[in-house]
Amino acid sequence: MKCEQFMDRFLALDNEEAMGFFMRRHLRSCVRCRRETGALTAAMDELLGFPGRFNEADVADRVMARIGAVEYTYDRRVSLSNWIGVGLVILVSMFLLPFSDSLIWLRGFFGGYIDLPYGIVMGLLVSIYMTVFAATNMDLLKTRVRARHLEKS
Numbered sequence: 001m002k003c004e005q006f007m008d009r010f011l012a013l014d015n016e017e018a019m020g021f022f023m024r025r026h027l028r029s030c031v032r033c034r035r036e037t038g039a040l041t042a043a044m045d046e047l048l049g050f051p052g053r054f055n056e057a058d059v060a061d062r063v064m065a066r067i068g069a070v071e072y073t074y075d076r077r078v079s080l081s082n083w084i085g086v087g088l089v090i091l092v093s094m095f096l097l098p099f100s101d102s103l104i105w106l107r108g109f110f111g112g113y114i115d116l117p118y119g120i121v122m123g124l125l126v127s128i129y130m131t132v133f134a135a136t137n138m139d140l141l142k143t144r145v146r147a148r149h150l151e152k153s
């Protein structure tokens, strides 16, 4: 029996229903599942307030209270140096692209008509970059703006 299958069956067990032979055998041999089921059982006992008994209505209110109390924050940050690196790449490419063979070829093909779309694309790129940077680093920008505001006053 695989761990995933075991956990599915474990979670499907009804109130204090006994585990089957294969489940018990897997639990004996698998440290990970033993740890996980132990933690689940301990959490359930804690929610019930007393071990060994199960009252679903009792648990639902406590679980909902716990969930309400949890402050979930999505915290996956891109470091500031990565932002600066990408910004520099965009900046350097803006200055170097007019000298690239591709753009020179396009300019020969379309004439001066390529300059406007090129400017629009680069402007869009910079706008998107700055928008995403501002949206994901709102806290940093807020503290900077506040600090500057306090300096002036």
Ligand SMILES: [Zn+2]
Pocket: 002, 003, 004, 006, 026, 030, 031, 032, 033, 034
């Ligand atoms: Zn396992």
